[in-house]
Amino acid sequence: MNYKDFLSDDLFVYWRIHPSKELNTFWESFIRENGEHGKAFNEAIEIFEQIRNEQDLLLTADASLLQALKSRIKKEKKRKLRIVFISAAAVLLLTFISTLFMLYEKPEDTLQQLSIIGEVKDNSNIQLFTGNDVLEIDNNSTLSLSEKKHSAVIQHPLAKKEIDLNDSQVNTLVVPYGKRSTLILADGTKVHLNSGTKMKFPTSFSGKRREIRIEGEIFIDVAKNKTPFVIQTPQSQITVYGTSFNVSSYSEDARESVVLVNGSVEVKSENSTLRLNPSEIAEIENGAILRKKVDVSDYIGWTNGYMQFNKSPLNEVLKKIGRYYNVEFQYARDLDMNNQTCSGKLFLSENLDDVLEAFSKMTYLQYDKQGDTTISIRK
Structure with a gap:
């Protein structure tokens, strides 16, 4: 990419005219992950500001491109829009076509x-049911379990606290619609819980396998361990062999899906069993399982x-x-x-x-x- 690519990009132009916290974060992340484009990115910013301030250009650019930018800037200055629709053709990110x-x-x-x-569901807080206790947890908090202490740390940008858990009880984390949470299990497995999700899990794993139950949608990165990891859903059983994948199993949906990002999983329904490969989806409905290739980004972008x-x-x-x-x-x-x-x-x-x-x-x-x-x- 060169500076012309950025100057021709709608998202870049919109950002320079209508900067926001979200767009600042997006471009900072883009340059951090694509450092080879940093020079062109900075040149584009310099040229853009020169055009906006009607200064003489220090860099030579295509005349038609400069004229188009001048017209765009003049037009956008008259508008007071919030950022609602992002197009980034050159960057190939955050497109909605x-x-x-x-x-x-x-x-x-x-x-x-x-x-x-x-x-619409009751828009209550996230709740953790453990033993006879019910704890309310802030939105977008991370709940980290400690296998040795039988406790959990609730981490939020504005607060942090530790709670005791009963090792002999199965815990339930309920994330209502409109909320999201992250759970780090005692073995190091990380689970992102989407809106409308309920997950049952032990304080610590014991026995011949690690097992959780979910209803809703999660993205999970399973910690490697000799002990098998098993996920129970209303329609299937998923056996994990060191992997990250997405599971969607809402009660109001007839079809359940398992999308594998990497590693290997076995999906077993009432009537079928299959082993998934990376970038494949298993769709389970009425006991049957259908496999096909997919773009995993279609399923894990919410994280x-x-x-x-x-x-x-x-x-x-x-x-x-x-x-x-x-x-x-x-x-x-x-x-x-x-x-x-x-x-x-x-x-x-x-x-x-x-x-x-x-x-x-x-x-x-x-x-x-x-x-x-x-x-x-x-x-």
Whole structure:
């Protein structure tokens, strides 16, 4: 990459005009991970600022590129937008491109034809059930178990505390919709729990195998150990052989999925058993297992602050957004959300309005917020 690549990139230009904490963090991370582009990156910043300040250029750039930038800057200065839709073609990150479709004009449907995506749950705190005790845990906290002390440390950016756990009890961590948490088990296994997830686990592992139970969605990096690691879900049993992978098993979904990033896992359902290879997904439904190759980023992006889609039906996109932010969506059935698709990456801002604006720009659909938990989608 050279400086022209950055100057031609929408995300870079938007960042220079509308800087934000999220974008600053993104570009710092990009340069940290791609140090070979640092010189071009800094040259692009220098040229951009010279254009914005109407200074004489110290570096020679393409005349048409400079003129286009001048026009873009002049136009953007008149706008007071929040960052809602990120496009980074040159960087190939944080893209959200529609596979676009046409919405045919039809008369408005009545409320009898209304469809609903998602279900709003009580937006309580994360809870840890251990023995007869129930502890509330802040959002995005990390719970680290200590095998020797039979205790756990709850780490949050603003606080840290240690709690005692009963070694003879099975603990349950409940993460409601709109919340997320991280759990480090006694053997060093790291588990990211997505919204709407319940996980049962022991304070320390003993016996011939390490076993946990989950309902919801997790991304797990299993610590290597001679003792087998087993995950029980409502539809399957997953035996791990030193690996990292994603499991999605929500009770309201008919289909469960296991996506392998690296290592090896065996997936066993009521009727089938198969061994997954990296970059493969096992989809379990009604006891049958279907295997196929996938881009793992489509399934684990939520652990890094974005969702990635690949020709995903819009009803599935809205379902994931609904779980993440604990909201439900309503729309007229003639919008036919299950037959409209999109591809790309959606930045998960802390502000839901940012995400809704992104969805609106991508699909040409409008939205209306009906209170804090219900969103109506319309043409």
